[in-house]
Amino acid sequence: MRKQRHYEMDMTNGPLLGKIIRFAVPLIFTGILQLLYNAADVIVVGRFAGPTALAAVSSTGSLTGLIINFFMGFSLGASVLVAQSYGAGDHKKISDAIHTSIVVSAICGVVVSVLGIAFGRPLLELMDSPADVIDQSALYITIIFAGSIFNLVFNFGAAILRAVGDTKRPMYYLILSGLVNVVLNLIFVVGFHMGVAGVALATVASQIMSCILVLLCLLRSHTVIRLELHKLKLNPQMAVRLLKIGLPAGLQSAMFSISNMLIQSSINSFGSTVMAGNGAAGNIEGFVYTAMNAIYTSCLTFTSQNVGARKPERVGRVMLLCQLCVMAAGLFMGGVVTIFARQLLGVYTTDPQVVQMGLVRISCIALPYFLCGMMDVMVGGLRGMGNSFVPMIVSIVGVCVFRVGWVYTIFAAHHTLETLYMSYPVSWTVTGLCHFVCFLFVKKKLTKRIQGELAMERG
Numbered sequence: 001m002r003k004q005r006h007y008e009m010d011m012t013n014g015p016l017l018g019k020i021i022r023f024a025v026p027l028i029f030t031g032i033l034q035l036l037y038n039a040a041d042v043i044v045v046g047r048f049a050g051p052t053a054l055a056a057v058s059s060t061g062s063l064t065g066l067i068i069n070f071f072m073g074f075s076l077g078a079s080v081l082v083a084q085s086y087g088a089g090d091h092k093k094i095s096d097a098i099h100t101s102i103v104v105s106a107i108c109g110v111v112v113s114v115l116g117i118a119f120g121r122p123l124l125e126l127m128d129s130p131a132d133v134i135d136q137s138a139l140y141i142t143i144i145f146a147g148s149i150f151n152l153v154f155n156f157g158a159a160i161l162r163a164v165g166d167t168k169r170p171m172y173y174l175i176l177s178g179l180v181n182v183v184l185n186l187i188f189v190v191g192f193h194m195g196v197a198g199v200a201l202a203t204v205a206s207q208i209m210s211c212i213l214v215l216l217c218l219l220r221s222h223t224v225i226r227l228e229l230h231k232l233k234l235n236p237q238m239a240v241r242l243l244k245i246g247l248p249a250g251l252q253s254a255m256f257s258i259s260n261m262l263i264q265s266s267i268n269s270f271g272s273t274v275m276a277g278n279g280a281a282g283n284i285e286g287f288v289y290t291a292m293n294a295i296y297t298s299c300l301t302f303t304s305q306n307v308g309a310r311k312p313e314r315v316g317r318v319m320l321l322c323q324l325c326v327m328a329a330g331l332f333m334g335g336v337v338t339i340f341a342r343q344l345l346g347v348y349t350t351d352p353q354v355v356q357m358g359l360v361r362i363s364c365i366a367l368p369y370f371l372c373g374m375m376d377v378m379v380g381g382l383r384g385m386g387n388s389f390v391p392m393i394v395s396i397v398g399v400c401v402f403r404v405g406w407v408y409t410i411f412a413a414h415h416t417l418e419t420l421y422m423s424y425p426v427s428w429t430v431t432g433l434c435h436f437v438c439f440l441f442v443k444k445k446l447t448k449r450i451q452g453e454l455a456m457e458r459g
Contacts (some may be wrong), residue, residue, distance in 0.1 A: 009023060024298045025167075026171040041185060060144070073253050078101035078163070078246070081242055082097045098160055098218070099231045104239065113149060117142055140199070144203060150211040154211040160218065177213070180209055215227065244386075246388070248388040249392065255400045259403050262404060277357025285362070292329055299384065302322075303380065315446070327373070331367070338362060338363070360421070371425055394434045
Protein backbone atom coordinates (compact mmCIF):
# COMPACT_ATOMS: atom_id res chain seq x y z
CA MET A 1 0.00 0.00 0.00
CA ARG A 2 2.70 2.47 1.05
CA LYS A 3 4.91 1.44 -1.88
CA GLN A 4 2.10 1.94 -4.41
CA ARG A 5 1.27 5.38 -2.99
CA HIS A 6 4.94 6.26 -3.30
CA TYR A 7 4.46 6.25 -7.07
CA GLU A 8 1.60 8.75 -6.84
CA MET A 9 2.07 12.51 -6.47
CA ASP A 10 -0.01 15.23 -4.85
CA MET A 11 0.36 18.16 -7.21
CA THR A 12 -2.10 20.40 -5.35
CA ASN A 13 0.00 21.21 -2.27
CA GLY A 14 3.57 22.26 -1.58
CA PRO A 15 6.37 23.50 -3.88
CA LEU A 16 5.87 22.79 -7.57
CA LEU A 17 9.24 22.94 -9.31
CA GLY A 18 10.77 19.84 -7.74
CA LYS A 19 7.63 17.83 -8.40
CA ILE A 20 7.46 18.97 -12.03
CA ILE A 21 11.07 17.87 -12.56
CA ARG A 22 10.50 14.48 -10.82
CA PHE A 23 7.41 13.95 -12.97
CA ALA A 24 9.06 15.00 -16.25
CA VAL A 25 12.40 13.18 -16.05
CA PRO A 26 10.96 9.63 -16.39
CA LEU A 27 8.82 10.89 -19.28
CA ILE A 28 11.93 12.20 -21.02
CA PHE A 29 13.67 8.85 -20.62
CA THR A 30 10.52 7.10 -21.86
CA GLY A 31 10.43 9.20 -25.02
CA ILE A 32 14.15 8.73 -25.68
CA LEU A 33 13.79 4.95 -25.22
CA GLN A 34 10.93 4.89 -27.72
CA LEU A 35 13.07 6.75 -30.25
CA LEU A 36 15.99 4.37 -29.69
CA TYR A 37 13.78 1.28 -30.04
CA ASN A 38 12.27 2.66 -33.24
CA ALA A 39 15.79 3.26 -34.53
CA ALA A 40 16.69 -0.34 -33.64
CA ASP A 41 13.75 -1.56 -35.77
CA VAL A 42 14.99 0.44 -38.74
CA ILE A 43 18.60 -0.68 -38.28
CA VAL A 44 17.69 -4.38 -38.04
CA VAL A 45 15.41 -4.40 -41.07
CA GLY A 46 17.82 -2.24 -43.07
CA ARG A 47 20.91 -4.31 -42.34
CA PHE A 48 19.42 -7.81 -42.42
CA ALA A 49 16.33 -7.63 -44.66
CA GLY A 50 17.60 -5.37 -47.43
CA PRO A 51 16.75 -1.93 -48.84
CA THR A 52 13.34 -2.98 -50.20
CA ALA A 53 12.22 -4.14 -46.78
CA LEU A 54 13.57 -0.95 -45.24
CA ALA A 55 11.65 1.15 -47.76
CA ALA A 56 8.51 -0.89 -47.09
CA VAL A 57 8.68 -0.24 -43.34
CA SER A 58 9.69 3.42 -43.69
CA SER A 59 7.00 4.25 -46.23
CA THR A 60 4.18 3.31 -43.82
CA GLY A 61 5.22 5.75 -41.08
CA SER A 62 3.08 8.71 -42.13
CA LEU A 63 0.00 6.54 -42.66
CA THR A 64 0.20 4.62 -39.37
CA GLY A 65 1.04 7.85 -37.56
CA LEU A 66 -1.95 9.64 -39.05
CA ILE A 67 -4.47 6.98 -37.97
CA ILE A 68 -2.99 5.91 -34.63
CA ASN A 69 -2.17 9.46 -33.48
CA PHE A 70 -5.77 10.47 -34.15
CA PHE A 71 -7.07 7.85 -31.73
CA MET A 72 -4.18 8.42 -29.34
CA GLY A 73 -5.60 11.89 -28.69
CA PHE A 74 -8.27 10.22 -26.60
CA SER A 75 -5.67 9.17 -24.03
CA LEU A 76 -5.18 12.86 -23.21
CA GLY A 77 -8.86 12.98 -22.32
CA ALA A 78 -8.37 10.04 -19.95
CA SER A 79 -5.41 11.74 -18.29
CA VAL A 80 -7.27 15.02 -17.75
CA LEU A 81 -10.42 13.34 -16.36
CA VAL A 82 -8.52 11.13 -13.92
CA ALA A 83 -6.20 13.96 -12.82
CA GLN A 84 -9.07 16.39 -12.21
CA SER A 85 -11.00 13.78 -10.21
CA TYR A 86 -7.83 12.85 -8.30
CA GLY A 87 -7.19 16.50 -7.44
CA ALA A 88 -10.78 16.83 -6.25
CA GLY A 89 -10.46 13.66 -4.12
CA ASP A 90 -13.62 12.24 -5.72
CA HIS A 91 -13.06 8.47 -5.65
CA LYS A 92 -16.23 7.60 -7.56
CA LYS A 93 -15.37 9.93 -10.44
CA ILE A 94 -11.83 8.53 -10.52
CA SER A 95 -13.25 5.00 -10.82
CA ASP A 96 -15.77 6.04 -13.49
CA ALA A 97 -13.06 7.83 -15.48
CA ILE A 98 -10.66 4.86 -15.31
CA HIS A 99 -13.17 2.19 -16.32
CA THR A 100 -14.72 4.32 -19.06
CA SER A 101 -11.24 5.13 -20.44
CA ILE A 102 -10.20 1.48 -20.63
CA VAL A 103 -13.45 0.55 -22.43
CA VAL A 104 -13.01 3.45 -24.87
CA SER A 105 -9.40 2.42 -25.54
CA ALA A 106 -10.50 -1.12 -26.40
CA ILE A 107 -13.24 0.16 -28.71
CA CYS A 108 -10.81 2.54 -30.43
CA GLY A 109 -8.31 -0.31 -30.81
CA VAL A 110 -10.88 -2.44 -32.61
CA VAL A 111 -11.87 0.48 -34.86
CA VAL A 112 -8.22 1.19 -35.75
CA SER A 113 -7.64 -2.49 -36.54
CA VAL A 114 -10.67 -2.76 -38.80
CA LEU A 115 -9.98 0.52 -40.63
CA GLY A 116 -6.26 -0.19 -40.96
CA ILE A 117 -6.68 -3.71 -42.29
CA ALA A 118 -9.52 -2.73 -44.65
CA PHE A 119 -8.04 0.46 -46.08
CA GLY A 120 -4.28 0.06 -45.50
CA ARG A 121 -3.37 -1.17 -48.96
CA PRO A 122 -5.74 1.18 -50.87
CA LEU A 123 -4.26 4.13 -48.97
CA LEU A 124 -0.73 2.96 -49.78
CA GLU A 125 -1.74 2.83 -53.44
CA LEU A 126 -3.09 6.39 -53.21
CA MET A 127 0.29 7.42 -51.79
CA ASP A 128 1.95 5.99 -54.93
CA SER A 129 3.81 3.28 -53.05
CA PRO A 130 6.22 1.67 -55.60
CA ALA A 131 5.26 -1.70 -57.08
CA ASP A 132 8.35 -3.44 -55.68
CA VAL A 133 7.52 -2.24 -52.16
CA ILE A 134 3.74 -2.20 -51.81
CA ASP A 135 3.25 -5.92 -51.07
CA GLN A 136 5.67 -5.82 -48.16
CA SER A 137 4.29 -2.46 -46.99
CA ALA A 138 0.75 -3.85 -47.00
CA LEU A 139 1.85 -6.94 -45.05
CA TYR A 140 3.67 -4.81 -42.46
CA ILE A 141 0.80 -2.38 -42.01
CA THR A 142 -1.77 -5.18 -41.70
CA ILE A 143 0.13 -6.81 -38.84
CA ILE A 144 0.73 -3.48 -37.08
CA PHE A 145 -2.92 -2.48 -37.29
CA ALA A 146 -4.05 -5.91 -36.13
CA GLY A 147 -2.25 -5.26 -32.84
CA SER A 148 -3.53 -1.70 -32.42
CA ILE A 149 -5.78 -2.57 -29.48
CA PHE A 150 -2.77 -3.48 -27.32
CA ASN A 151 -0.99 -0.24 -28.19
CA LEU A 152 -4.02 1.90 -27.38
CA VAL A 153 -4.91 0.10 -24.13
CA PHE A 154 -1.32 0.51 -22.93
CA ASN A 155 -1.31 4.22 -23.73
CA PHE A 156 -4.63 4.78 -21.97
CA GLY A 157 -3.39 2.78 -18.98
CA ALA A 158 -0.14 4.75 -18.91
CA ALA A 159 -2.16 8.00 -19.13
CA ILE A 160 -4.13 6.92 -16.04
CA LEU A 161 -0.94 6.26 -14.09
CA ARG A 162 0.55 9.59 -15.17
CA ALA A 163 -2.63 11.39 -14.13
CA VAL A 164 -1.87 10.52 -10.49
CA GLY A 165 1.81 11.40 -10.85
CA ASP A 166 3.22 7.96 -11.69
CA THR A 167 5.60 8.31 -14.63
CA LYS A 168 8.08 5.70 -13.40
CA ARG A 169 6.16 2.46 -13.91
CA PRO A 170 5.17 3.22 -17.54
CA MET A 171 8.89 3.83 -18.13
CA TYR A 172 9.81 0.48 -16.55
CA TYR A 173 7.22 -1.32 -18.69
CA LEU A 174 8.55 0.33 -21.84
CA ILE A 175 12.11 -0.69 -20.97
CA LEU A 176 11.06 -4.34 -20.64
CA SER A 177 8.81 -4.40 -23.71
CA GLY A 178 11.41 -2.51 -25.77
CA LEU A 179 14.09 -5.06 -24.93
CA VAL A 180 11.67 -7.82 -25.96
CA ASN A 181 11.10 -5.96 -29.24
CA VAL A 182 14.83 -5.75 -30.00
CA VAL A 183 15.45 -9.43 -29.13
CA LEU A 184 12.48 -10.62 -31.19
CA ASN A 185 13.60 -8.43 -34.10
CA LEU A 186 16.91 -10.27 -34.14
CA ILE A 187 15.24 -13.69 -33.77
CA PHE A 188 12.55 -13.16 -36.42
CA VAL A 189 14.55 -11.14 -38.95
CA VAL A 190 18.09 -12.47 -38.54
CA GLY A 191 17.30 -15.97 -37.29
CA PHE A 192 14.15 -16.85 -39.23
CA HIS A 193 14.57 -14.42 -42.17
CA MET A 194 10.98 -13.17 -41.79
CA GLY A 195 11.73 -9.67 -43.12
CA VAL A 196 9.06 -7.03 -42.59
CA ALA A 197 6.67 -9.56 -41.08
CA GLY A 198 9.26 -10.32 -38.41
CA VAL A 199 9.70 -6.64 -37.51
CA ALA A 200 5.92 -6.14 -37.36
CA LEU A 201 5.35 -9.25 -35.22
CA ALA A 202 8.14 -8.20 -32.83
CA THR A 203 6.51 -4.78 -32.46
CA VAL A 204 3.08 -6.27 -31.75
CA ALA A 205 4.54 -8.78 -29.26
CA SER A 206 6.22 -5.96 -27.33
CA GLN A 207 2.95 -4.00 -27.34
CA ILE A 208 1.09 -7.03 -25.96
CA MET A 209 3.65 -7.26 -23.16
CA SER A 210 3.42 -3.58 -22.22
CA CYS A 211 -0.39 -3.78 -22.35
CA ILE A 212 -0.44 -6.77 -19.98
CA LEU A 213 1.98 -5.07 -17.57
CA VAL A 214 -0.04 -1.86 -17.30
CA LEU A 215 -3.32 -3.74 -16.88
CA LEU A 216 -1.83 -5.93 -14.15
CA CYS A 217 -0.58 -2.80 -12.42
CA LEU A 218 -4.09 -1.30 -12.39
CA LEU A 219 -5.78 -4.60 -11.46
CA ARG A 220 -3.44 -5.17 -8.51
CA SER A 221 -3.49 -1.60 -7.27
CA HIS A 222 -4.77 -0.98 -3.73
CA THR A 223 -5.23 2.75 -4.31
CA VAL A 224 -7.98 4.80 -5.95
CA ILE A 225 -6.76 3.84 -9.45
CA ARG A 226 -7.68 0.17 -9.00
CA LEU A 227 -9.19 -1.44 -12.12
CA GLU A 228 -12.00 -3.90 -11.44
CA LEU A 229 -13.23 -6.03 -14.33
CA HIS A 230 -16.87 -6.08 -13.17
CA LYS A 231 -16.93 -2.26 -13.30
CA LEU A 232 -15.83 -2.06 -16.95
CA LYS A 233 -18.58 -0.09 -18.65
CA LEU A 234 -19.15 3.20 -20.41
CA ASN A 235 -20.26 5.96 -18.09
CA PRO A 236 -22.16 8.24 -20.52
CA GLN A 237 -21.19 11.46 -18.76
CA MET A 238 -17.53 10.49 -18.53
CA ALA A 239 -17.49 9.25 -22.12
CA VAL A 240 -18.83 12.60 -23.36
CA ARG A 241 -16.24 14.55 -21.31
CA LEU A 242 -13.49 12.24 -22.58
CA LEU A 243 -14.57 12.86 -26.17
CA LYS A 244 -14.75 16.64 -25.63
CA ILE A 245 -11.10 16.66 -24.57
CA GLY A 246 -9.68 13.73 -26.53
CA LEU A 247 -11.39 14.18 -29.91
CA PRO A 248 -10.05 17.70 -30.58
CA ALA A 249 -6.57 16.52 -29.56
CA GLY A 250 -6.84 13.61 -31.98
CA LEU A 251 -8.07 15.83 -34.81
CA GLN A 252 -5.21 18.24 -34.15
CA SER A 253 -2.67 15.39 -34.36
CA ALA A 254 -4.22 14.20 -37.61
CA MET A 255 -4.10 17.69 -39.12
CA PHE A 256 -0.47 18.08 -38.04
CA SER A 257 0.33 14.82 -39.81
CA ILE A 258 -1.36 16.04 -42.99
CA SER A 259 0.48 19.40 -42.94
CA ASN A 260 3.79 17.60 -42.32
CA MET A 261 3.07 15.38 -45.30
CA LEU A 262 2.68 18.55 -47.42
CA ILE A 263 5.99 19.91 -46.10
CA GLN A 264 7.57 16.55 -46.86
CA SER A 265 6.30 16.65 -50.44
CA SER A 266 7.94 20.08 -50.82
CA ILE A 267 11.19 18.68 -49.42
CA ASN A 268 10.94 15.78 -51.88
CA SER A 269 11.03 18.27 -54.74
CA PHE A 270 14.72 18.92 -53.92
CA GLY A 271 15.70 15.29 -54.53
CA SER A 272 16.87 12.25 -52.61
CA THR A 273 19.97 13.84 -51.05
CA VAL A 274 17.90 16.56 -49.40
CA MET A 275 15.30 13.97 -48.37
CA ALA A 276 18.00 11.90 -46.67
CA GLY A 277 19.52 14.91 -44.90
CA ASN A 278 16.11 16.13 -43.79
CA GLY A 279 15.22 12.67 -42.44
CA ALA A 280 18.45 12.37 -40.45
CA ALA A 281 18.11 15.89 -39.02
CA GLY A 282 14.46 15.26 -38.18
CA ASN A 283 15.42 12.14 -36.23
CA ILE A 284 17.98 14.09 -34.22
CA GLU A 285 15.48 16.87 -33.49
CA GLY A 286 13.11 14.19 -32.22
CA PHE A 287 15.24 13.89 -29.09
CA VAL A 288 14.84 17.62 -28.41
CA TYR A 289 11.08 17.41 -28.93
CA THR A 290 10.81 14.41 -26.61
CA ALA A 291 12.26 16.40 -23.71
CA MET A 292 9.93 19.33 -24.34
CA ASN A 293 6.90 17.09 -24.82
CA ALA A 294 7.49 15.64 -21.34
CA ILE A 295 7.10 19.13 -19.90
CA TYR A 296 3.92 19.62 -21.95
CA THR A 297 2.50 16.47 -20.33
CA SER A 298 3.63 17.77 -16.93
CA CYS A 299 1.77 21.04 -17.48
CA LEU A 300 -1.38 19.20 -18.56
CA THR A 301 -1.35 16.87 -15.54
CA PHE A 302 -0.40 19.43 -12.88
CA THR A 303 -3.01 21.85 -14.24
CA SER A 304 -5.68 19.14 -14.25
CA GLN A 305 -5.08 18.13 -10.63
CA ASN A 306 -5.18 21.74 -9.44
CA VAL A 307 -8.33 22.45 -11.41
CA GLY A 308 -9.91 19.43 -9.72
CA ALA A 309 -8.73 20.73 -6.32
CA ARG A 310 -10.21 24.14 -7.24
CA LYS A 311 -6.91 25.97 -6.83
CA PRO A 312 -6.75 28.22 -9.92
CA GLU A 313 -3.96 30.32 -8.38
CA ARG A 314 -1.62 27.33 -8.69
CA VAL A 315 -2.55 26.91 -12.37
CA GLY A 316 -0.74 30.16 -13.19
CA ARG A 317 2.36 29.06 -11.26
CA VAL A 318 2.34 25.68 -13.04
CA MET A 319 2.26 27.46 -16.40
CA LEU A 320 5.10 29.84 -15.49
CA LEU A 321 7.36 27.08 -14.16
CA CYS A 322 6.66 24.76 -17.10
CA GLN A 323 7.41 27.57 -19.55
CA LEU A 324 10.75 28.22 -17.83
CA CYS A 325 11.54 24.49 -17.82
CA VAL A 326 10.64 23.95 -21.48
CA MET A 327 12.60 27.04 -22.51
CA ALA A 328 15.67 25.83 -20.62
CA ALA A 329 15.37 22.26 -21.94
CA GLY A 330 14.74 23.39 -25.52
CA LEU A 331 17.59 25.91 -25.59
CA PHE A 332 20.05 23.50 -23.95
CA MET A 333 19.27 20.50 -26.15
CA GLY A 334 18.80 22.62 -29.27
CA GLY A 335 22.17 24.24 -28.56
CA VAL A 336 23.87 20.85 -28.14
CA VAL A 337 22.36 19.64 -31.42
CA THR A 338 23.47 22.82 -33.21
CA ILE A 339 27.04 22.64 -31.86
CA PHE A 340 27.51 18.93 -32.56
CA ALA A 341 25.28 18.77 -35.64
CA ARG A 342 27.94 17.47 -38.01
CA GLN A 343 29.01 14.69 -35.64
CA LEU A 344 25.42 13.68 -34.89
CA LEU A 345 24.51 13.57 -38.59
CA GLY A 346 27.60 11.43 -39.13
CA VAL A 347 25.95 8.70 -37.06
CA TYR A 348 23.22 8.44 -39.70
CA THR A 349 25.27 8.84 -42.87
CA THR A 350 28.80 9.11 -44.19
CA ASP A 351 27.73 10.98 -47.33
CA PRO A 352 29.07 14.59 -46.99
CA GLN A 353 26.29 15.98 -49.22
CA VAL A 354 23.60 14.39 -47.07
CA VAL A 355 25.30 15.77 -43.95
CA GLN A 356 25.37 19.23 -45.51
CA MET A 357 21.64 19.09 -46.28
CA GLY A 358 20.95 17.96 -42.72
CA LEU A 359 22.97 20.93 -41.43
CA VAL A 360 20.68 23.30 -43.36
CA ARG A 361 17.62 22.00 -41.48
CA ILE A 362 19.32 21.99 -38.08
CA SER A 363 20.61 25.54 -38.55
CA CYS A 364 17.03 26.76 -39.13
CA ILE A 365 15.09 24.66 -36.61
CA ALA A 366 17.17 23.23 -33.73
CA LEU A 367 17.95 26.38 -31.75
CA PRO A 368 14.49 28.02 -32.02
CA TYR A 369 12.84 24.63 -31.30
CA PHE A 370 12.09 25.85 -27.75
CA LEU A 371 9.35 27.99 -29.31
CA CYS A 372 7.53 24.79 -30.25
CA GLY A 373 7.84 23.62 -26.64
CA MET A 374 6.46 26.88 -25.28
CA MET A 375 3.54 26.65 -27.71
CA ASP A 376 2.79 23.07 -26.62
CA VAL A 377 2.94 23.92 -22.91
CA MET A 378 0.24 26.53 -23.52
CA VAL A 379 -1.86 23.81 -25.13
CA GLY A 380 -1.23 21.55 -22.13
CA GLY A 381 -2.46 24.24 -19.76
CA LEU A 382 -5.62 24.83 -21.79
CA ARG A 383 -6.41 21.12 -22.00
CA GLY A 384 -5.68 20.69 -18.30
CA MET A 385 -8.37 23.27 -17.62
CA GLY A 386 -10.74 21.11 -19.67
CA ASN A 387 -10.71 23.23 -22.82
CA SER A 388 -9.46 21.21 -25.77
CA PHE A 389 -11.50 22.72 -28.61
CA VAL A 390 -9.92 26.21 -28.54
CA PRO A 391 -6.29 24.99 -28.76
CA MET A 392 -7.30 22.62 -31.56
CA ILE A 393 -8.73 25.47 -33.66
CA VAL A 394 -5.81 27.80 -32.89
CA SER A 395 -3.24 25.10 -33.66
CA ILE A 396 -4.89 24.02 -36.90
CA VAL A 397 -5.11 27.60 -38.15
CA GLY A 398 -1.82 28.83 -36.69
CA VAL A 399 0.31 25.82 -37.64
CA CYS A 400 -1.37 23.71 -40.31
CA VAL A 401 -3.15 26.39 -42.38
CA PHE A 402 -0.28 28.85 -41.88
CA ARG A 403 2.29 26.33 -43.19
CA VAL A 404 0.13 25.42 -46.17
CA GLY A 405 -0.21 29.12 -46.97
CA TRP A 406 3.55 29.58 -46.52
CA VAL A 407 4.29 26.76 -48.99
CA TYR A 408 2.02 28.25 -51.67
CA THR A 409 3.12 31.88 -51.19
CA ILE A 410 6.47 32.61 -49.49
CA PHE A 411 8.09 29.31 -50.45
CA ALA A 412 6.67 29.47 -53.98
CA ALA A 413 8.28 32.91 -54.42
CA HIS A 414 11.59 31.92 -52.78
CA HIS A 415 12.12 28.24 -53.55
CA THR A 416 14.90 27.49 -51.07
CA LEU A 417 15.25 25.01 -48.24
CA GLU A 418 15.89 27.81 -45.76
CA THR A 419 12.61 29.48 -46.73
CA LEU A 420 10.72 26.22 -46.30
CA TYR A 421 12.27 25.41 -42.93
CA MET A 422 11.63 28.91 -41.56
CA SER A 423 7.90 28.15 -41.72
CA TYR A 424 8.41 26.12 -38.53
CA PRO A 425 9.73 28.77 -36.09
CA VAL A 426 7.49 31.47 -37.55
CA SER A 427 4.36 29.31 -37.14
CA TRP A 428 5.39 28.33 -33.59
CA THR A 429 5.77 31.99 -32.62
CA VAL A 430 2.46 33.13 -34.10
CA THR A 431 0.51 30.19 -32.71
CA GLY A 432 2.17 30.38 -29.28
CA LEU A 433 1.15 34.03 -28.89
CA CYS A 434 -2.44 33.17 -29.80
CA HIS A 435 -2.44 30.33 -27.26
CA PHE A 436 -1.14 32.72 -24.59
CA VAL A 437 -4.09 35.07 -25.12
CA CYS A 438 -6.48 32.11 -25.00
CA PHE A 439 -4.86 30.83 -21.80
CA LEU A 440 -5.33 34.17 -20.02
CA PHE A 441 -8.99 34.29 -21.08
CA VAL A 442 -9.80 30.68 -20.12
CA LYS A 443 -7.97 30.93 -16.79
CA LYS A 444 -9.83 34.14 -15.89
CA LYS A 445 -13.13 32.43 -16.70
CA LEU A 446 -12.13 29.32 -14.69
CA THR A 447 -11.09 31.41 -11.67
CA LYS A 448 -14.39 33.30 -11.71
CA ARG A 449 -16.36 30.03 -11.88
CA ILE A 450 -14.45 28.40 -9.02
CA GLN A 451 -14.71 31.50 -6.84
CA GLY A 452 -18.46 31.54 -7.48
CA GLU A 453 -18.79 27.87 -6.51
CA LEU A 454 -16.78 28.37 -3.31
CA ALA A 455 -18.83 31.47 -2.40
CA MET A 456 -22.08 29.51 -2.84
CA GLU A 457 -20.78 26.70 -0.64
CA ARG A 458 -19.79 29.16 2.10
CA GLY A 459 -23.14 30.94 1.82
